[in-house]
Amino acid sequence: MARLPVFALAGGVGIVLLVASPFGARFFDEMYFVDTGHHFAWGYADQPWLVPALAGMLDSLFPHSGLALRLPSTLAAVAGILVAALIARELGGRRTAQTLAAATYALSGYLIPASHFLSTYVLDPFWWLLISWLVLRWARLDREGTRDDRPLLWAGVVTAVALQTKFLVPVLWLGIGAGVLLAGPRRMLTRPPLWTGAALAAACTVPTVLWQAGHGWPFLRFVGSVEEESERALVAFGPVLFAGVIGTVFIVYALWRLARAPELRPYRFLGIAFAVVLLVITLVDGRSYYPSGLYGPLMAVAAVELERRNRRRWLPWVAWPGYALSAAAAVWTMLYFISTMDTYAGRQPVEPIAAAYRALPAETRARTAVVTSVYSGAASVDYYGAELGLPPAQSPHRGYWYLGAPPETADSILYVTTPRDLRMFEPYFARYRFVGASPALSVWFLEGRKQPWSSIWPQVRSDRPID
Incomplete structure (x- = not known):
């Protein structure tokens, strides 16, 4: 594990977010989460219960504290950087690949600005990232002949938490299932721990489903509103908007290498999963940031391939200016939100x-x-x-x-x-x-x-x- 550069990146992002947390007005959704959290229920018209419960609890313990309210998002951002590096390590990446994966994920156009706020769209992509790591770990162990299904069970546990955050994670599993069926390893679908984890996730979601059923399935009405608010064409440009320029290059390169590289054949399902997720979200007019939970794994694939193909001669000359500009853009975007939010969402x-x-x-x-x-x-x-x-x-x-x-x-x-x-x-x-x-x-x-x-x-x- 490339501990020093990866932990330095994660720690640097964490410090930036912690220092910025007390500043700027609360975002609309943050205030909505706080208020609904003070009226706890096992479900709400537009989401499950976890984020409102977190917001209500933190506001009760630390009233009007931006530092406390935004701490879950900060922790998710820091942990996500570490997981991106772990995915690169899982795929055989050494120090350079792990550092590239962590840096590309950390300095994407999405992570730092969005993680300034407590929201479902910060926590949910982290659960996707964690599930992807666990599934890829299982695939790597299976490729090496090690029979260890525990990663699949843990993926089910994370899915259970994700379903209490947002109802989007089944789309990820639809993509993974399609990818495994088309490209393998199909043995994954026969493993009992996978289905045990699925049963656990379903059982944990029963209270929310019962709330929805008892109130006439209001979430379906909310989905209709999201379709009217969203622009279908923007989904295709999601990587450019939320992964940043370098991140988009990494994602395209990863998809190309997953389709062509023989050594990546056991992980080819990841590229198919991304295509399926993108297609489903486009068809239902979902929001353009919905696929962002798969950006980190694809960035890690690209980082490993760049290291494997020995691009060290030209990579530093491209990387340092690109990452410096990405860092400046991410921090500037966050500061812009902080400086303008008072006009629209503050006192x-x-x-x-x-x-x-x-x-x-x-x-x-x-x-x-x-x-x-x-x-x-x-x-x-x-x-x-x-x-x-x-x-x-x-x-x-x-x-x-x-x-x-x-x-x-x-x-x-x-x-x-x-x-x-x-x-x-x-x-x-x-x-x-x-x-x-x-x-x-x-x-x-x-x-x-x-x-x-x-x-x-x-x-x-x-x-x-x-x-």
Whole structure:
């Protein structure tokens, strides 16, 4: 193991993320995770329970601490760099290959900027990376004639955790299964520990599945919204956007070598798995970052092949400038997010809402609820509103609808919305007027409620895409 360069890379990224963690406003999804985590359930309309539970627990233990809230993402980023190097080692890579794999993964366009936030799209790619390492380890042992199926069982354990993070990991296994069937080693599919791990993953997901079934399978409605929000053409450009220039070159080179190199035949299923995953995500209009969990393994394959083919003469002259530029771009992107997030997701957008609320007469405020047309607005109000004198917010949008309607004592609402969504609540109130503006949204006061909330709330449920 190339301990010094690999641990230096992982430690450097970890320090950068830890130092940056307290800075910048919370991202919309982070605030949403915190709020839903404070209303724990075994499932939510748009995701499983693990990330909200983590966010709610960390916010309860360390209120409003960016360092604590973002620690899981930091740890996943650091561990992912180590696993990328381990994959290169598993494939026969020595010091140069392990260092290249770790550096290419660490300085991709995705890892550092995304890992500044706590999100499913940081943790889920790490589980994919870990599963890939375990499956490739099994394939390497099988190639050498060692009968050890424990990596397949551990892959099932990691899959169980991944299914509590996001419902995407079955697509990875679909790709691996197709790759193994087409290119081998087919013996993998006959090993009992593989299916024991699958059964364990399915059993651990039963509570979430029961929650979905008991609430009418809302996740299927959410998938429809994701399809409308996503651009199918962007999936093909995902590596360029999220792996970076060097990472994309490594991925293309790895796919080429997996298809041609005889020594990589036992691992050829990895290239097929990537193609299947890319195809499935394109067909269902998934988000462009969904395949990113397979970037690390492919980068490791490319690193091993570059070392094996002895490209040391020209590699340093290309690598050092390329990696230096990649590092600068990754850090700059993270700093850009930190510097601009306050405008859209920090306390600043909530202040006009609080000002409009405080301007109401005291007796009116006592019977006024704050409602937002999209979940992100409600998350912002709930996260920053208490210090500004706002009550907890409600929203009919996506997962927030399940957190409940305004109290029946609220016969008026302060509605934070777009002009299009004003029509959603207009029929249920006698009068409305404009009272303020927040970035990209307007604040309206609606009074004279005509029906009880128990009748209104089921009719205003919304799963629409975010503009």
